Amino acid sequence: MVALPPSPPSPTPTPRPVRIAVLTVSDTRTAANDTSGDLLVERLSSAGHTLAARDLVQDDRAILRARILDWSAARSDDGSPAVEAILITGGTGITGRDVTVDVLEPLFEKAIPGFGELFRMLSYADIGASTIQSRAVAGLVGTCFVFAMPGSTGACRLAWDAILAHQLDVRAKPCNLVKLMPRLDEGPPETSRGPSRES
Secondary structure, three states: OOOOOOOOOOOOOOOOOOEEEEEEEOOOOOOOOOHHHHHHHHHHHHOOOEEEEEEEEOOOHHHHHHHHHHHHHOEOOOOOEOOOEEEEEOOOOOOOOOOHHHHHHHHOOEEOHHHHHHHHHHHHHHHHHHHHHOOOEEEEEOOEEEEEEOOOHHHHHHHHHHHHHHHOOOOOOOOOOHHHHHHOOOOOOOOOOOOOOOO
């Protein structure tokens, strides 16, 4: 049995709320039975974060791409990001209709492979080798964190409770993603050219 990470530093809501959007990708779910989206909204709200947006879209590449790009580029009145993280549930499998990962990977400026690796490791304790069928991924679209997880409610619970609750809590140690947010749009360091050879 794989041990879960320790609980967040405090049971009280985070002092630094993250603006999070929840997107369900499914041809069969509706607003009335979107239990996975409901769980993510409940979890993030209970942790003290802000639900910035929520939507449910079909497994359609163009629609999914447009929604991700719109949310990741949205700005508040003060110019700050309106959405700092997007949680996607659904479309991470390997069937013909599962397109979430195929849409996301070209959009990622930087991938976060550890999310999928850790999710599958933890998932193995619950479903064994079937976890290889999950293509859960994460990365940065602009300065917006995007996490894509399977459509099952159990998978979303595992991803939030064991990974996201910790990495989206500014108090989590030894490090967390929230503390990196102010630095996400930094440019690469300038390459030193050494002393000039001009006389």
